[in-house]
Amino acid sequence: MKPRYLIAALVGVLAVAPLLLPPFHVTLLNYIGLYALVVLGLVLLTGVGGMTSFGQAAFVGLGAYTSAYLTTVQDLPGWLAWASVSPWLTLLVGLALTAAVALLLGALTLKLSGHYLPLGTIAWGLSLYYLFGTLDTLGGHTGVGGLPSISLLGWQLDKGEKIYYLIWAVLLLAMLLTQNLLDSREGRAIRALKGGQVMAESMGVNTFRAKLVVFLVSALFAALSGWLYAHTQRFVNPTPFGLHMGIDYLFMALIGGVASVWGALLGAGILTMLKQWLQDLLPHLLGSTGNYEVIVFGLIIILLMQRSPAGLWPILRRLAPESWKPRKQLAAPSAATPELPRRELPAHGETILEARHVTRRFGGLVANDDMSLEVHAGEILALIGPNGAGKSTLFNQLSGVDTPTSGDILFMGQRINGQSSRRIASLGMSRTFQHVKLLPEMTVLENVALGAHLRGGKGVLSAALRLDRAEEAELLAEARRQLERVGLGDHLYAEAGSLALGQQRILEIARALCADPCLLLLDEPAAGLRHKEKEALGVLLSRLRSEGMAILLVEHDMDFVMGLVDRVVVMEFGQRIAHGLPEQVQKDPAVLEAYLGGTE
Template identity: 60%
Template sequence: MTNIRHQAFSLPLLLPVALLCIAIALPLLPTPEYWINLLNYIGLYSLVAIGLVLLTGVGGMTSFGQAAFVGLGAYATAYLSTRHGVSPWLGLLAGLAITVISAYLIGLITMRMSGHYLPLATIAWGISLYFIFGNAEMLNKYDGLSGIPAISLFGISLASPRAIYFLIWGAVLLAILCLRNLLASRPGRAIRALKGGSMMAEAMGVDTRRMKVTIFVISAMLASISGWLYAHFQRTVNPSPFGLGYGIEYLFMAVVGGVGHLWGAVLGAGLLTLLKDGLQSVLPRLLGSSGNFEIIVFGALMIFLLQYAQEGIWPHLRRLFPDKANPAPPPRADAIARSPKPRAGERILDVQRARKQFGGLVAVNDVSFGVDAGEIVGLIGPNGAGKSTTFNLVTGLLPLTSGSIAYRGQDISRFASRDIVRLGIGRTFQHVQLLPGMSVLENVALGAHLRGDYRPQGGVLASVLRLNRREEAKLLHEAACQLERVGLKEWMFAEAGSLALGQQRILEIARALCSDPALLLLDEPAAGLRYQEKQALATLLRQLRDDGMSILIVEHDMDFVMNLTDKLVVMEFGTKIAEGTPETIQQHPAVLEAYLGGIE
C-alpha cells in the first residue's frame, strides 16, 4: 500500500527538495555539458515514472505502454512544427489533446481488465503505436522527423541543453506538487482505495472504473509532456525511443525507486539512467560490443529488488528520516450537509422474496423481511446460511435473481452499490476491508466520499490546484467527529494497519457512519472484540438507534444479539425459517430443533 501522505515540510520532504535545488543550480556552474545532458534525460524519464507511480503504485494497474504516449507527445509537436510551422506551445496542446483522447478510449476498454490481461493489453497498444510511428508516410517512417525548432519562453530561446534544463526540471517539480495535492484530497483517497479492492471502494460511493480511467489519462498526459520536451531537446524524433523496451524501462524505474512514492520515481530514473550509462561504457570493454549486456544486469537487479526490497529504494531512505506528519482535522469547520432522518415507524428496508442463484446453487431462497426506523434487526444463522449474500444484495454488490428490495419506498434492486450508499445505506464487511497504509482519519474520511462540495467523481482539477481546502476541512472534521463517537479518537493519526482486529472493526463502523446513513448494515461487527469492547459496541449501537438510525446486523455471538436487537430474522441454507423478537426466537420450535444450539 502506498504511503503517500498530505504532509507539511519535514525531513523526508526537505531531503529531495534540497538535492533537487542543488541539481537545478548545476547549469549555473561550470558543469560539463555531458552531465547537463544526462540530467536532462533523468528529468524526462522522471516525468513518465511519476505517472507510473500514480497508475501502478497507487492505483494498482500495471502498464508497459507508457513509451507510446511519450511518442504521441513527441510526434505531435514534431509534425506540426516542422511541416506546418506551428508554435511548439501549440504543439504541446495538440499533443495533450491527442493523448487525452487516445488514453481515454484505450482506458475505457482496458481499465476494466484485471490480472495479467491488463499488462498484456498495454503491451499490445505500445507495440501498435510504435509500428504506426514507423510505418506512417507522413511521419517519414523509421527515419523520423528532424529540424524541430527550439522552444522559446518569454522571448528566450531554450535551444541549448543548459537552457531547456530548467524547463524540464520545472515540469518535474510541478508534476510532483500537483500529484501530491491530488493524492491528499477526496478524489485522491478514492484513487488510493483502488488498490484495496473495488468492492470496498464502490461501497463507499467511488466510481472505480471512472477513477481508473482518470488516473490512466493523467499518467498518459505526463508521458506526453515528457515526449514534447524530448522532441524539442533532441530536435529530432524517430520511433526507436518509443518502443516496448523503453516502456519496460520506465516501469522498471518506478519500481526501483519505489513505485508507491512520487520522489521514488525521480530516484529510480536517476539511478537507472546513471547505471545504464555506466554499464554501456564498461561492459563492452569487458565482454565485447556484440550484445546489450546491460539488459542482463537490469534483469539481475530486478530479481534482487523483488527479493530484498520489494517496495523499492526510497522507502529505505525515508526510514532514516522518520516522518510523523499527517493530515489533521481543523478544530472548527463549516457544518457538512446531512440528509433528513426518517420519521418514527417508517419502513426503511423492505425485502420481498429476494432470491440469489449462482448457477444451480440457491444461496438466498425467496427471503422476505423488513427493517423499520429506529430498529435494530439481527440476521442470524450458521455459516453458509446466506446472511452475507443477503447483505450484498441489499447493498448492490450482487444483483438479485428475482424478488425486490426497497429502501424508504424506492426500489433499489438494480442499483449499483455506489448509488445505494448515496441514498443512505452504509455498511461494514465480514472480512475487514481497510487501507492499512493510510491513517485512521483518512480511512474514515473515505466514507464521506459522496459528501464533498464538488461532484462525487469530480474535483480532480480543484484538488490539483488546492482549491478544495474548505471541502477537506469539512470532511476531515466530520471524520474526526465520527472517530470520537466510536471511541477511536486517540488513534486518529495511527496507520489503520497497526490497529488490533477489534479496533479495525470499530474503524469500519466509523467509516460507514461518515456516509451519513439512515440504515447501517454491520457484518459480524463483534468478531474479534473482547467482552468490554463488545459492551462498548452495544452501547454505541443503542445510542445510534435512539438517534433514529436503523441497524441490520449479522452476528454469531448469540448473547450479543439477543441482548441488543429488537427483532431477529433466522436463516438456514438460504431460507428464512423464523422471525420475531429475541424472546420469541429463543422459544421457536423450528429454531430450537434445527440449529440454535449449534450457533456460537
C-alpha cells in the same frame, strides 16, 4: 530538519548543477527528468491505482510526434496551421490528442482485469509504435528532424543546459500537483481502487471514473515528457517509444518505489545512472563484445525485487530521521470549519428497507429462497443462521453487490434491484464487511474520510491546484468526529494496518457513519473484539438506534446479539425459518435444532 527545507536544498542543487557539471552529465540529468515525468504517471496508475501498463512509452511518442509533425510539415491543413507557429501551441494540440486517445483506449482497456489489462496495454502500445514507424508523413523508421527549439520569454532553449531548467521545473511542478491530488478526496478515491472495487463503490466511489482519471493523467504526463524530449533532441524516430522502453519505465517505478511520488525521481535516476555505469564498466571487465550490461542489470533488478519489492524509497524513509519525515496534522475544528450537512432521518418505526420474496439462484443452487424481511427506523434487526445459510448472499443483494433472480428490494420506498452500490450508498445505506477492507498504508483518519466521499464535490483540477482545502478540512473534521464517536480518537494518524483486528472493525463502522447513513448494514462487527470492546460497541449501536438510525446486523455472537437487538430473523438453507423478538426466537424449536444445537 523540516521536509520543506530538504526540498528547498534539492531545488538549490538542481539550480546550480548546469553551472558546475560538464555537458554530458547535464544531458544525463535531462534524461532523468524526462523519464521521471513518465514514471510519475506510472506511480499514479500502477502504484496507487493498481493498474499495470506497458504502454506509457507510446503516449510519450504521441506527444513527441504531434509536435514534430506540426512544426516540420510545410502544408498543414488550414484548421491546424495556427499550431505550427510555436512549440507551445503544438503542446496544446498534443495534450488534447493524447487525452482523446487515452479516453478511447481507457474506455476499451480499463474494463479488463487480471492479466488481461497489462496484455491490453501491450497491444495498443505496440500498435501506436508501429503506427509511428509506418506513416510516411511521420518519417517512417528514419524519423523526423529539424524541430525548432522552444522559446521562453525570448530565451531560446536550444542547448541542453538551457532546456534543463524547463524540464526540471515541469517535473517538480508535476510532482507537486500529483502530491496535492493524492492528498485529497479524489486522491482517496484513486487509492481506494487497490482496496477493492466492492469497498470503494460501497463508499460512493465511481471506480471506473477514478480509473479513467488516473489513466488520463498518466497519459498526459507521458505526452508532456514526449514534447520536451522532441524539442530537446530536435529529432524524433520510433525507437524510444517501443515496448522495451515501456518496460524500462515500469522498472524505474519498481526500483524507486511504485507507490511513492519521490520514488519516481529516485527510480529514474538510479536506472539511468546504473545503465550508464554498467556500459562504461563492463567492457573493461568482460571485453567489448556483447550486451553484458543488460544481463547484469536484469540480475540486479531481480535481486532488488526479492529484497525490497516496495522499492528503495520506503527504505530511505525508514532510515531517515523522524524530523525529516512529513507529518499530517489536522487542526481542531473552529467556527470557520462548519459541520457537513446531515441527512434527516426517517420517523421512528418507518420502514427503511424491505426485502420481498427474494430468491437468488446460481445455476442449480438456490442460495436464497423466498426471503422476506423489514428493517424499521430506530431499531436493530439481527440476521442470524449457521454457516452456509445464505446470509452473505442476502446481505450482498441488499447492498447492491448482487441482484436477486426474483423478488424485490425496496430502500427508502425505491426499488433498488440491479442498482449499483454507489447509487444505493447515495440514498443513505452504508455497510461494513465480513473480511475487513481497509487501505492499510493510509492513516486511520484518511480511511474514515473515504466514507464521506459522496458528501464532497470538488474534482481533480481543484484538488491538484489545492482549491479544495475548505471542503477537505470539513471532510477530515467529520472523519475525526466519527472516530472520536467510536473511541478511536487517539489513533487519527496511525496507519490503519497497524491497528488490531477489533479496532479495524470499529474503524469500518466509523467509515460507514462518515457517509451519514440512515441505514447501517454491519457484517459481524463484533468478531475479534474483546469483552470491553463489545460492550462499547453495544453502547454505540444503542445510541445510534436512539437517534433514529436503522441497523441490520449479521453476527454469530449470540450473547452480544440477544442482549442488544429488537428483532431477529433466522435463516437456514437460504430460507427464513423464524423471526420475532429475541426471547421468542431463542425458544423456537426450529432455531434450537438448526442453529443452537438442538433441544435437550
